[in-house]
Amino acid sequence: MTNQADARWTLVFSAWLVAAMATLGALFMSEIMGFAPCVLCWWQRIFMFPLVLVLALGLFPFDPKVLRYALPLATMGLLVAGFHVLLTMGIVPETLAPCRDGVPCKTLQIEWFGFVTIPLLSFFAFLVLNLLLVTAHLKTSQ
Numbered sequence: 001m002t003n004q005a006d007a008r009w010t011l012v013f014s015a016w017l018v019a020a021m022a023t024l025g026a027l028f029m030s031e032i033m034g035f036a037p038c039v040l041c042w043w044q045r046i047f048m049f050p051l052v053l054v055l056a057l058g059l060f061p062f063d064p065k066v067l068r069y070a071l072p073l074a075t076m077g078l079l080v081a082g083f084h085v086l087l088t089m090g091i092v093p094e095t096l097a098p099c100r101d102g103v104p105c106k107t108l109q110i111e112w113f114g115f116v117t118i119p120l121l122s123f124f125a126f127l128v129l130n131l132l133l134v135t136a137h138l139k140t141s142q
Helices: 003-032 039-059 066-088 118-140
Strands: none
Touching: 003 039, 003 066, 003 118, 039 066, 039 118, 066 118
16 A cells, blocks of 8 residues: 555544444443433434444445545534534524424533533544545545
């Protein structure tokens, strides 16, 4: 592999690590800690969980076309997570939340250091994923 191919592989592998950690974190929070996910959390899981498999399949052997499948998932997840963060901050009115039954989307089950919430963790995971995947895409098109 060339240095550029090595760099792309490393970026996609790093994205896989982020997706795997986020997936394990989400499963830990719900299955071990007993936090029930809201509707927006479920949508974020729908976009995050497949990334673990999609990115892994694109690594061995490395296929730069994996970005075609991973980027839309990561981008949609970022949009949902961003909406969720804005909702929990009170910027988006609660009447726009899709959570009608079960756990309210505005409920904060954890708040570390006074500001780190589960939706914020998800937002940063999707943000890092998007940055890594876009960088890998830009290296592919050079």
